Amino acid sequence: MRLVNPSPYMFFCDINGFQVVGSSPEALVRLSDDKASLRPIAGTRPRGKDAAEDLSHEQSLLADEKEIAEHVMLVDLARNDLGRVAKHSTIEVEPYQSIEHYSHVMHIVSGVQGILEEDKDAFDLFAAAFPAGTLVGAPKVRAMELIDEIEPNLRGIYGGTVGYFAKNGDMDQAIAIRTIVFSDGKYCFQAGAGIVADSVP
Template identity: 45%
Template sequence: MLTRPHSTPQVTEIAYLEPALYAARLRDQPNLTLLETVMRQEHLGRWSFLACNPSATARALDDVQRDLTKNRVETLPGLPPFQGGWAGFISYDAGWAFQGAKHPPAFKPLCPDMIFHRYDTVLGFDHLQERAFIIGPDAAKLEKLLKRKAPPKGPHVIKVWQSNFTRPDYEAAIARTVEYILAGDIFQANITQCFSAEIPQDFDAFAFYQTLRTKNPATFAAFLDYGDLKVASSSPERLVKMEAGHLEARPIKGTRKRDGDPARDAALIAELQSSRKDRAENVMIVDLLRNDLSRISKPGTVKVPILCGLESYANVHHLVSVVEAEARDGLDAVDLIKAIFPGGSITGAPKIRAMEVIAELEQQARGLYCGGIGWLGFNGNADFNITIRTALFSGGKAYVQGGGGITARSEPAAEYEESLTKISRIMEAFKP
């Protein structure tokens, strides 16, 4: 049985630097995990976390849940909220099991269903106060590693990409989705295209991430180096957070590209905020998430404090809602993940039928795309992104995916262009 080395971990404050700068110094360490907020604000973008050299690895949430239950500790006040526990990812395709699907599609997997590592020692960043803390029994060892020089960057260029759709085929998939909606089969489905490429032998995935975080700063960014599998994410979307029993989801639905001209940019914002199609799409997913959260929440606690609020990022504007609830007594963060995964904003509604339509039209696994990256702490807290605006490096290939939610009002040509807009900053980061 795994045990927590110390019920009260050692805490060491170190110099505050950008998390990616510290991560660069740990690149030779096993199973590097960087969970970073690059687009910062007081509430949504306050914390980042960095860890390596895990004490254990799990590929099933039940194993993580058992360990967290046995080794529960109280939160140390005044410190970043992830103070040791498990971190990693869940692929979109793992969601079939959580949804109770009897016959999930038999596509060739792009990556494992999930990988979680147990980190007894974590480096946490408070960007509001500009402070950094090493929390855990191996604080001295990690501090020594962090004082080393970072190795030089390698190349991160990939030029030749291949989509799993031609443009006519993608537009036909959108039109078919609209037919399903008009027939009353679904209300909405999220249809995407996947670009893939061979990874050059000297490709430096972390150098790519360093470029990506600059070109597309995001609130829920991440870099994972798990050997043959590496991930560089610049996601703007939270799947769900649990803190002291309080639950929060932040679904994104509704997108417009940004414009360098302030007047045109303001016009695009006004168009997005007044769009009946985009607001209807957002409200549908809010209703789905309210239903998902109600399954594990105290009666009467599910609320929507923000409906279709505006958030602006490097190359897009989004409509973002906030759904909150209070978890029922006796349920933990793993129960929460199982109840809502995969996130409704990247499936559609009703969820299981939308997933079936997605599988029929996309005709391949999604892998980590539209899954979740995050952490589950010994203190009972958790936070996961929805893994969009992300590059996956696995099995000698790189994968980048993009798409959008389809409703009865969707126009195939516009949806194709939106799928390219959403990945444009990622593709720019692959250029020389």
């Protein structure tokens, strides 16, 4: 995966007879010295063959009303999640709707940051942010109910997180996407896509 799909979060876990390997571009939530950050990614286009085609795909992505509407909704959801545990006056969105390039695709990415309330810690922050809005939608509770009713297979680790809680109170959790599970001689992977009002089945 490092060769074909390098990403900011590369991981391998060997747990009780099964192995998980992943290459995720997306952080669910980070905490460093009381500064919390969420980083919603929503909106995708393939990479171009050259810089000119990359630019064309970027422009197409940022001009796509459906993609932008979904991204804005997820940024608002991240702000709301962070607002449950951070000082409201410190919450800001930076960057907003920037384009990040990966080996095969490009994404619209925003950052939502804020300073944690004094009586909150990494576990409170994780509870406020999980599950990722980018993986379940909004409103979260109703979206999760629909996922439970409609999806034929359990997600397992897909859409969960891989990361750490540090002794000093810091935390970094990646969303488990672009992930493969090895068990009993079999490989298992899952894929998903955002569904919004303008989606075409």
